[in-house]
Amino acid sequence: MAESCSHDHSESSHSMGTRKLAITLSLVAIYFVAELIGGLWTGSLALLADAGHMFSDMAALTISLFAAWISTRKPTPQQTFGFHRAEILAAAVNGALLFVVAGGILHEAWDRLNSPIEILAGPMMWIAVGGLLINLISLKVLHGDHQHNLNLRGAWLHVMGDTLGSVGVIIAAFLVWKFGWNWADSVVSVLVCILILYSSWNLLKESIGILMENAPRDVDVFEVETYLKEIPSVQNIHCLHVWMIASGLKSLSAHVVVDADATEPFKLDVVRGHLHNSFGIDHVTLQVESSEDPVCSETGVGSCLVLGADHSQHPHSH
Structure with missing residues (x-):
């Protein structure tokens, strides 16, 4: 998703x-x-x-x-x-x-x-x-x-x-x-x-x-990662990328592993609003994955990237 x-x-x-x-x-x-x-x-x-x-x-x-x-x-x-x-x-x-x-x-x-x-x-x-x-x-x-x-x-x-x-x-x-x-x-x-x-x-x-798609100087990527990981329903974050398309146009993409048994749902609109208000990031793409998904959460990030590139297996959109 x-x-x-x-x-x-x-x-x-x-x-x-x-x-x-x-x-x-x-x-x-x-x-x-x-x-x-x-x-x-x-x-x-x-x-x-x-x-x-x-x-x-x-x-x-x-x-x-x-x-x-x-x-x-x-x-x-x-x-x-x-x-x-x-x-x-x-x-x-x-x-x-x-x-x-x-x-x-x-x-x-x-x-x-x-x-x-x-x-x-x-x-x-x-x-x-x-x-x-x-x-x-x-x-x-x-x-x-x-x-x-x-x-x-x-x-x-x-x-x-x-x-x-x-x-x-x-x-x-x-x-x-x-x-x-x-x-x-x-x-x-x-x-x-x-x-x-x-x-x-x-x-x-x-x-x-x-x-070169460096992270914006005024955005602490570790702080962004910490915020995402501290969301109650989030189990893990990987493939996190923060860059600038042009002046003042900050972008973020990430894979968010959500606990399948979490009582509180992952609210995309709330997350996007916080990323905008706290970090000035307006272009956000999040791939939300279940903790039961064997492609990313069980086989690791490297395998996730490899399988993600194989459209016959499990495509990932950024």
Whole structure:
């Protein structure tokens, strides 16, 4: 006997997230052109680095928009969970892309430290101030949903990196203008890259964790198992799996062996409600087995898995 609980991703939430990504992409694209032209004109590596980061943002936001759209498509016989993982793939690509961009900037910064060039500090500063304003507006647009959606979080981290880049360019422009320290341009670029690498590593690590079907960080699997085993009618729990399909979409499957002589019935709705309220798990699939079932309770977990794969013997659904 199997019981499952379907997950609920509201279409309005996806629509709002897609709209925010589209607005942010438009803002970033406009200022990418301005920073690219400004960097070439002033000779500022920090501006060009920020423009390069903005270009990666444009690619990342485009990927995120596509992922947000495709994740709303209904499940198919082949994609039975739907396309929610597209958002996680996009987040992983974003994180990897940031590593590539940061590596290119670090290489160029090293060259500039060895061979400094003349920089136009005034125009460099005004362009950076404009970039800072654009990035602050973009952060405001993305604010809120980025904490619950890994795809939006990836976009938010890209824009935050740009914001830090703009602040760094402003500082570098001031140092070049006030003291003639052209090396400050390269140093600021390196500092911004370090911050970008730190944030993108966390994003990449979390994305890979979901793709590898790790248990959610905020769910104690042993605590979940203890709760299930302490239910009066439950004799044993095995094949317990807890993972994430996508950001905020936690799933659980387990085989629950119920005492055939129990006076109190196993109440699926109560169990699912507790898993939702206490652990935030919304997609629950429980296979309830009698303690008299020789397939799982008497032959052991290993045999249960083997026989469960043999449809002629005793199929198990998850």
